[in-house]
Amino acid sequence: MAYREFVSLIHKSTKRDYLARVTERDKAEVAELAIKFGYDYWDGSRQTGYGGYRYDGRWRKVADAMAAAYGLKPGMRVLDVGAGKGFLMHDLMEAVPGLEVQGIDISAYAIEHAMETVKDRIVQGTAAKLPWPDQHFDLVVSITTLHNLYLADLWAALGEMERVARGGKYLCVEGYRNESEKVNLMYWQLTCRAFHTPEEWEFLFKKTGYSGDHEFIFFE
Structure with a gap:
């Protein structure tokens, strides 16, 4: 298990007004909308989610870094758990032509509005029960998804x-x-269910047998 910095390449590029999230509108009300992972979360206002989650190419930096770190080659299989609208999937396919990329997401809305290049590669489902056989993928990634799950x-x-x-x-x-x-x-969070320190996360990794790499993002 190694600590990798992929999302850190783009995480701090977003400006955040933490206080506005709790003063402009009832936080519980907007969280109830966000947790449905529908229009309000993806393409509604900034109060209830992304405020319009549109492709802008920023994930290409992450895709290139992953391709180099994991030695991705044409024909290899990659799974994105919590794929959303498929931006990372699209950029991975561009970074490594011939890569076999698949995704899963709980949001029917996200899949319906996913990029056309990857829409048919994303299935609706939960990270807690992946519909693929054992040892099927050469790389499995999950970005800012698992903290949205109860224990x-x-x-x-x-x-x-x-x-x-x-x-x-x-x-x-x-x-x-x-x-x-x-x-x-x-x-800031709207959908988070697991609030843990790095040490607590690492405890969970050890107890569940997760042996892969990880990264934490912090709201400084």
Whole structure:
């Protein structure tokens, strides 16, 4: 298991007004909308989610870094757990032509509005039960998804990533290292169910048998 910095390449490019998330509108109300992972979350206002999740090419940096780190080659299989609209999948296919990329996401809305290049490669489902056989993928990745699960499903999802991978594994989750980052995370998040320090995340990895790489993003 190694600490990888892929999402860190783009995470700090987004400006965040933490206080606005809790003062402009009732936080519980907007969280209830966001957790449906429908229009409000993906393409509604910034208060309820992304404020319009559109492809802008930023994930290509992440795709290139992953391709280099894991030695991705044409014909290899990659799974994106929590694929959303498929931006990373698209960029991985462009970074490594001939790569066999698949994705899974809980959001029917995201899949319906996914990029045309990958829409037919994304299935609707949960990270806690992946519909693929053991050791099917050369690389399994999950970015800012698993912290949205309650503990039982989170535990299962970590085991599922381990099960379907025959090669590399990488995940990125939100975390906090101090009280300031904890408060910022609680202010900013809309769908998070698992609030853990890096040490707590690493404890979960060990207990569930997850042996892949990981990365944490913090709200400084």
